[in-house]
Amino acid sequence: MIPVTIDGQSIEVEEETTILEAAQQLGIHIPTLCHHPALEPYGACRLCTVEIFYDGRSRLVTACNYPIRWELEVQTASDKVMKGRRLLAELLLARCPNAPAVREIAASLGVTETRFEMSSEDELCYLCGLCVRICEELIGQSAISFVSRGVDRQVGTPFFEFSDACIACGACEFICPTGAIKLPDITDKEPRPMLSEFDMGIAKRGNIYIPFPQAVPKIPVIDRENCLHYTLGRCGTCEYFCEANAIDYDQEDEFIDLDVDAVVVATGYDLMDPRIKPEFGYGVYPEVMTGIEFERLSSASGPTMGKVSVNDKAPKDVVFIKCVGSRDPHTGVPYCSRFCCMYTAKHAHLVRDRIPDANITIFYMDVRAFGKGYEEFYDRVKHERVTYRRGEPSEIYRRGNRLVVLAEDTMLGRPVEVEADLVVLATAAVPRADVKEMAEKLEIELSPDGFFQEEHPKLRPVDTQVDGIFLAGCCQGPKDIPDTVAQAKAAASSTLRVLAQRERVIRGA
């Protein structure tokens, strides 16, 4: 451990610690423009220059890459240093007069003008090399490099052609402090965004991410299919930064055998892909989305913080279409999905709240507001100037930059065309894709609608044919939250009877 004094504060550091690192430990700020903790220090911008004193002499060195090997005294803001830094700021301003990062540094040093000739007003690159270094050190592709010499030095690809080595990861674009480098300059490959599954593809996520705020456990998970470390053996930045040293790339799934006496099956449901009804143009028109996509769009804790906007504008005319896929033997969903009428009313209510002057229309075949407080809520929503029109829309097509919803208003007895900026489809609730597999494993049955079969539709709604296996929630059939919670309580308390027995016979399928 070597003692070092920075701006009068003392600390002991390990050998080879850089002055910048030591200053950071003391909480002393030294400005940098080309430094990044995940990359090797470069010493390009020289802004971190400090004055060091030892052996009766003083020298100016860059703090980012000066390794402390013996006792030192450091002044981070001596007159000599500040004079140098201000000169550097003037040089930078001459190079990139309009780059925000440069202007910020200059302003913090009190520099507003430069005596040097400006090269170009639009120049954004001050040759910090962060892009080049991240591509080489972390991504390992070295698709870009510094080319040419002297005043012609610039960041580029071999022969300034599109680089084959580039994997369109966007790291260079991400790390560039001024936005000087853009992917289309380097490659014609289309970057593939990592879309958040929880946010229904409306938002992006990284390859290491926490799926959603209520995740249990609330710790990040790595997407092994796309993570550069797993696919290319590169990067490893997350492990480097993790202060708890919690990241273990070699961690494998653990398979645990548990002996249990009771099982509660609460495996949930899925939503039907509306492309089974091509007349609605889902997947063709970006303005047509499903109810769950609208949920994420309008969620106050979601990717847009609840701002409902389509094509960068608040939609003026919003149309909700119910029963998309439900109540239709052709789609394999002859049943009613039960919760869509109420969530559609809720969505309409949300739109009214966010966009006070929107025109909101709900096309319906029926309105099933069966629960406690539901009919009253439906009344309330109508009073919020939401128009319910009877008729199941038959088609959506484009007119100009809007959509047209084609339906027969059966009360008027004639076809109508309603223009819309946003159409929300209430899609059918369907059993999860692996429900047959689950049923086989558990040796329980499925009802004709594909959900798990309850032992008796009226008297034993949470029991299965196997004593000790119980059902709760939508895996038994679509239902909303109050009913799900009621079933959950019923299933949980049913297990107590089973657990209290010393011996019992398991009736199986």
Added chain:
Amino acid sequence: MKTRQMTEQLELFGCIQCGKCTGGCPVARKTALNIRSLIYHMLVEPELAVNAHEELWDCTCCFTCVERCPKDVRPAELIIGLRGELVESGRIPETIGAALMGIFRQGNPTGMAREDRSAWTNGTEVKAAQQGCELLYFVCCTASYDLRIQPVARALVKTFRAADLDFGTLGTEESCCGNEVRRMGEMGLFEMLVEENGELIRSVGASRLVTTSPHCFNTFKNEYGLDGIEVLHYTQLVAELIEDGRLNFSGGVDNKVTYHDPCFLGKQNHIFDEPRAILQAIPGVELVEMDRSRERSLCCEGGGGRMWAEGTNLEERLAFQRVREAAETGAEILAVACPFCLLTLEDAVKVQGLDEQLRVMDIMELVDLAL
């Protein structure tokens, strides 16, 4: 007319009056035809004055209503059933009556002589299928007699020859397939055609039957009960020939082309990709799509007997709107795969003065240029 019997026979009870049929009906917006309302009438009223519903002739039998009904009610079958009542009472538009009479007498709706049915071959030898062949080519009345459509038949023959297929036609023994006859409500004539044509087709012993028109294709595939014979529309066959490498395109068509999905091929029989595959295989073709394509294609108003009747509806024909949609894509050629579409859309182009901008051509005419 008493409603109960037809309601039970057509099983209309499942209808929940959702309105998806009328909502998707292409003519509902411009005529008095409201199929949902008619079904409701059949359900709740003991009698229906069929004669008062002249708008029944406005239906093009595109079957969008049948496609989209969530309760399997098949609304268009009610229209066909009610038209049957009108036919029986003799109250049908004159031109439709003439077409039916022509089919009865000469086997084709134009009423032209049966013996002239093979004139389209222009002297080239086409094998008589009665002698036995692998592929029976059913030409269609419109392709046989209409001068505008005859090139399509000739192009198909040329293509079959280029691929070295063993094919033949029924020649002058071919009679109208009856697809439109059934849809015009003339069940008696339809049954007679099914029997006669069916017997003739089976006697040929071909394993495959290919048609020019999606209408013929539709009825042979779905209504004739030709078990053991593979029924194809020409787009399916030609796409297959291209994929198997049996057709060589030495020429090309250097144009922007857009494709109109015919109702009887697309909506009703879900054949969307094969026609596009053919177009994209032709060198030089740049295929652009209209907004309303595939399942949402706008009916040209040629089906359901509309080729022979104006109906009650005097509003602008849908074909006019359709060719405007085609012109909007910037396409130079509007490609079709159905003789009725070809005739109605070409008519619409001419009347609107769009013929400098847009040409209507059958896919086979484009294939012919490229072969």
